[in-house]
Amino acid sequence: xxxxxxxxxxxxxxxxxxxxxxxxxxxxxxxxxxxxxxxxxxxxxxxxxxxxxxxxxxxxxxxxxxxxxxxxxxxxxxxxxxxxxxxxxxxxxxxxxxxxxxxxxxxxxxxxxxxxxxxxxxxxxxxxxxxxxxxxxxxxxxxxxxxxxxxxxxxxxxxxxxxxxxxxxxxxxxxxxxxxxxxxxxxxxxxxxxxxxxxxxxxxxxxxxxxxxxxxxxxxxxxxxxxxxxxxxxxxxxxxxxxxxxxxxxxxxxxxxxxxxxxxxxxxxxxxxxxxxxxxxxxxxxxxxx
Numbered sequence: 315x316x317x318x319x320x321x322x323x324x325x326x327x328x329x330x331x332x333x334x335x336x337x338x339x340x341x342x343x344x345x346x347x348x349x350x351x352x353x354x355x356x357x358x359x360x361x362x363x364x365x366x367x368x369x370x371x372x373x374x375x376x377x378x379x380x381x382x383x384x385x386x387x388x389x390x391x392x393x394x395x396x397x398x399x400x401x402x403x404x405x406x407x408x409x410x411x412x413x414x415x416x417x418x419x420x421x422x423x424x425x426x427x428x429x430x431x432x433x434x435x436x437x438x439x440x441x442x443x444x445x446x447x448x449x450x451x452x453x454x455x456x457x458x459x460x461x462x463x464x465x466x467x468x469x470x471x472x473x474x475x476x477x478x479x480x481x482x483x484x485x486x487x488x489x490x491x492x493x494x495x496x497x498x499x500x501x502x503x504x505x506x507x508x509x510x511x512x513x514x515x516x517x518x519x520x521x522x523x524x525x526x527x528x529x530x531x532x533x534x535x536x537x538x539x540x541x542x543x544x545x546x547x548x549x550x551x552x553x554x555x556x557x558x559x560x561x562x563x564x565x566x567x568x569x570x571x572x573x574x575x576x577x578x579x580x581x582x583x584x585x586x587x588x589x590x591x592x593x594x595x596x597x598x599x600x601x602x603x604x
Contacts, residue, residue: 318346323457324404325467327447332356332393337386337509341501344379347399348421350474351375352440356393357557358385359508360424363496366504366550367489368557369425372433374478378421382501386509388557396440400471408472416479423489426482436477443470490553493540499524500538503531511550512574517543551575552588559597566593 319326334356351374358369362383369375369388377383379402387393402409409417420426428436446467449455455463496504503524507515520543521531536542541549551573558569567578575581585593 318344319399319401324401325447325471326399327444328397329444330393330395330397334387334390334392336393338384341382341384341498343382344377344399347379347401348405348417349375349377350398350440350478351377352396352398352437354394354396354437356391356395357388357561358393359388360385361501361505361508363492363501365423365489365491366508367425368553370557370561372427372437374424374426374428374436374482376421376424376426376478378417384501384505386505388554389561396437396444398440398443398471398474404468405471405475407468408475416475419484420475420478420482423484425488426478426484427488428481428483432477432481436474436481439470439474439477443467443474446470490549492538494538496538497534499526500535503535504539507547507550511547511554512572514574514576515547547574548584549588551581552585555581555585555593556589556596559593560600569593 351369353369353371353373353375355371357371358375360367360369360375360383362381364381405417427433450457450463450467455461457464457467503520506520506523517532518528521528524531526534532543535546539546554573555569558564558572559566562569564572566582570578570581573581575584582592585591585596589596591599
């Protein structure tokens with residue numbers, strides 16, 4: 315269970331610096347708050363029952379209440395972020411006035427990316443609300459209903475949410491969407507794949523993690539994820555290939571080997587089949603668009 319909001323509080327804002335090798339020891343779920351994480355530095359892979367996705371510097375990760383999740387490192391870079399946690403009641407004025415579509419859109423398809431200009435503006439607002447929250451805490455200011463401090467924080471958070479809603483790029487292709495909601499044993503298997511995709515994984519090894527026999531695991535895995543073990547492992551590796559193509563200057567051969575492909579030619583043909591272009595074309599196209 316994720317830590318709940320402190321007693322009597324409906325919002326917290328924290329600046330977090332976490333070692334690159336940190337990984338959640340188990341699945342966590344928040345029961346009383348939404349979370350917005352503004353990634354300043356680092357790369358993380360997030361696993362939930364409905365999707366897996368990566369967060370990189372400049373992205374915003376959004377997690378609604380009652381969604382189990384687990385995060386693991388996606389690079390050797392330390393993890394730095396501003397994390398805003400807030401209760402549904404804290405944004406009730408906004409949702410009652412404008413409607414629930416704001417929250418539904420923001421929290422449906424993380425990760426959220428932005429143009430350079432919008433990213434700078436929105437991340438500065440995250441820094442502003444962090445500093446405002448710290449000043450309120452340091453000076454022991456009143457945060458009760460109707461107080462000036464609470465009103466200021468609510469207004470700034472509302473502005474941030476509206477900017478994310480209007481300026482964010484919400485692209486479900488950046489996430490691996492599961493065919494159906496994953497059960498606990500299959501979540502453990504997916505977690506194991508995400509941690510060990512660069513190794514020569516075999517289905518019997520991963521089935522053992524789930525506690526199922528290979529034949530039963532194979533059927534349940536395909537039913538919940540919409541693809542068999544071999545295809546899912548390949549797609550997972552290709553997602554990491556995409557990340558390294560965009561975030562490093564490593565050669566296609568080095569990236570291929572680093573992501574678990576024994577032969578670069580096999581990776582290139584799989585990449586082209588999945589994404590409709592070669593790895594080099596993908597790198598050049600995204601460098602131009604960025």
